Amino acid sequence: MVKNRTEIDEKYTWDLSTIFPSDEAWEAELSEIMVALEEASRFEGTLAQSGHALLEVTEAYLALARRIDTLYVYGHMKNDQDTREAKYQEFNAKGKTAYAKLSQVFAFYEPELLALSEETFNQFVKEEPGLEAYAHYFDRLFQNKPHVLSKAEEGILAAASEVFSAGPETFSILNNADLKFPTIRDENGKEVQLSHGNYITFMQSKDREVRKRAYEAMYSVYEQFQHVFAKTLQTAVKTHNLNASVRHYGSAREAALSRNFVPEAVYDTLVSAVNKHLPLxxxxxxxxxxxxxxxxxxxxxxxxxLGESEPSFSYEDALAKAEEALAILGEDYLGRVKKAFSERWIDVHENTGKRSGAYSGGAYDTNAFMLLNWQDNLNNLYTLVHETGHSMHSAYTRANQPYVYGDYSIFLAEIASTTNENLLTEHLLNEVDDDASRFAILNHYLDGFRGTIFRQTQFAEFELAIHQADQAGEVLTSEYMNALYADLNAKYYGLSKEDNPQIQYEWARIPHFYYNYYVFQYSTGFAAATALAEKIINGSQEDKDKYIAYLSAGSSDYPINVMQTAGVDMTSEDYLNAAFEVFERRLEELETLAEKLYA
Structure with a gap:
């Protein structure tokens, strides 16, 4: 039985009193912030007066954003620990309202800044030395100048944003609320209602008939609604292409990648390298x-x-194993990990009403908290190490960067987490001495690689193809997307589309296709992490120091430059080839063990 939160030992819960000592303190801060936001409206129209005025407005904006970050995180995490509590539902909503108010009050900021001539801006910096601390921040904003429209045009696009979100929102409602899946018989012959939540459990079943029943039942529903899903996805794609066009980008992909200042060559290099290695x-x-x-x-x-079983780990054993695996990164890194593990940064166990899944969160002025829903298995050990990677990335960034650079782009985020996973894999392989455990660890790694680098790149190919097709005037019917997806799937897996007819509908259930060129970053992140882990394990102290520097960089430089400094050129194929070398090496070992264990 899942426990109520009051039944969970306090040591297994995160300590949010380090953010606000009480709910009353949170409410007092909210009141002060809302007053400060009202007062900040006086800044509109003043930014261009002088260098001092630009600095004053910039620092006022960032100071309020920093306070709202902390406010929001508290309410958000209080809500996540038990989503049934109306009080914290309200806290969470009020935090979002504060962000919306901040955006509204400072809506003038970017247009007024970008209206400055280069000569005027340089004069402001010359007369106000305090602006130099924000040089990269301003540079990022000015990079966007060619794509910012007139105030009237921006107003029209903002007003239309709710209409533009109709595609993904309709998909979400249909997919998460309205679809009804059939019942199937489980391993014990019991009729069970199929759902998004239990589908993967059925797909992992050792009983092939159970897997088949779940698979066919799931896709029968998507086949039934394929035309509706085609329309919702087509609407999203058209929105991406329209926004890119009116903002003077050559394509939706260029527009999406420019947000993180990532060259399109990174995307093309990924797809090319993965296709070369499909034989693996x-x-x-x-x-x-x-x-x-x-x-x-x-x-x-x-x-x-593939194996009969996997190693099992209690939470306490997992903490110890994580510390052992991450000790390679040095005393300072390990000290921070131990602090996170011992000072209640982690909300460990499932309780009634708690948000599912796992994440690393927090704000610039808080601990880098983690949410788990612990189960005693190998996958949860990897989840712990993964989220710890995110939290250490956040902790190093916040310790070494001012607030303005105290975050990092999604392009960089998954690298830290999956580097930790790679370090754990190497540690586990170095210490296990029985073939069955070694087989399970290798299987876990290869499945993760397949599901991330290969599968997410397949998604990236599909996403690029449908955007280009729409831009060329092709109608994105379900028939078009079924055929495209089936051909890609056959290419990637080497399994014929004729023998796997249901897979042609998989595109209809993937929410990431609505995220506007998001998925490729899972692949690039995993590959870069593999390359970095190899350097950490087999390289010099300098390689480890460069890795810590990457964790500490935040958004103080462009993501590609940050990774270049860490020793990975993500515009080159080299880091991808290095990842595939690791995959092949571990595949060879799994093949050898399979001969020994399952011949």
Whole structure:
């Protein structure tokens, strides 16, 4: 039975009193912030008066944003620990309202700044030395100048934003609230209602008939609603292309990647490198066939464990194992990890009403808290190490950067977390001495690589193709997307579309296709992390120092430059090839163990 929160030992809960000592203190801060926001309206129209005025407005804006970050995080995490509590639902909503008010009050900021001539701006910096601290911040804003429209045009786009979000919002409502999935029989012959939540559990079942029933039942629903999903996705794609066009970008991809100042070549290099290495994917699929004893392997056979079992870890054992694996990063890093583990940064166990999943959060002035829903298994050990990677990234950034650079782009975020996962894999492989455990760890790694680098790049290819097709005047019907997706899937997995007819509808259930060129960053992040982990494990102290410098950089430089300094050129194929070398090496070992254990 899932416990109520009051039944959870306090040591397994995060300590949010380090943010605000009480709810009353939070409410007092909210009141003060709302007053300060009202007073800040006086800044409108003053920014261009002088260098001193620009500095004053900039610092006022950032100071309020910093306070609202802390306010929001408290309410958001209080709500996440038990989503049934109306009080914290209200706190969470009020935090969002404060952000909206901040945006409204300072809506003038960017247009007034970008209206300055280069000569005037340089004169302001010369007369007000305090502006130099914000040089990169201003540079990022000015980079966007060619794509900022007139005040009237920006107002029209802002007013239309709710209309533009109709595609993803309709998808979300239909997919999460309105779809009704059939019941299927589980391993025990019991009728169970299929859902998004239990689908992956059925796909991991050792009973092939259960996997088949879940798979066919799931996709029968998406087949039924394929035309509606085609329309919602087409609407989202058209919105991305329209916004890119009116803002004078060459494509939606250029517009999306420019937000993080990532060259489009990074995307193309990823797709090219992954396609070159598809034979490795096909080789792994062949190994699955052999170990599972299935000649006619289907898409529903890809998620079950190849081995008989996996190692199990209690939470306390997982903490110790994580510390062992991460000690390679040095005393300072390990000290921060121990602080996170011992000073209640982590909300560990599931309780009634608690948000599902896991994340790392917090704000510039708080601890880098983590939310888990712990289960005693290998996957949860990896989740702990993954979220710890995010939290250490945040902790180093906040300790070494001012607030203006105290965050980092999503392009960089997954690198820290998956570097930790790679370090854990290497540590576990170095210490296990039985073939079955080693087989399970290798299987876990290769499945993670397949699901991230290969699968997310397949998604990236599909996403690029549908945007380009719409831009060229192609109508994105369900028939068009079914055929496109089926061909891509066959290419990636080497499994024929004729033998796997249901997979043509998978595009309809992927929310990431509405995120506007988001998914490729999972692949680039995992590959860069693999390359960095290899440097940390086999390189010099300088390589470790460069890694810590990456964690400490925040947004003080462009993401590509940050990674270049860390030793990874993400415009080159080299980091991707290095990742595939690790995959192949571990695949070879799994093949050898399979011969030994399952011949």
């Amino acid at each position: 994917m096909h080789r792994y699929i062949k190994l699955r066939k052999k170990v599972m004893g299935i000649d006619d392997l289907k898409m529903y056979d890809l998620y079950t464990l």
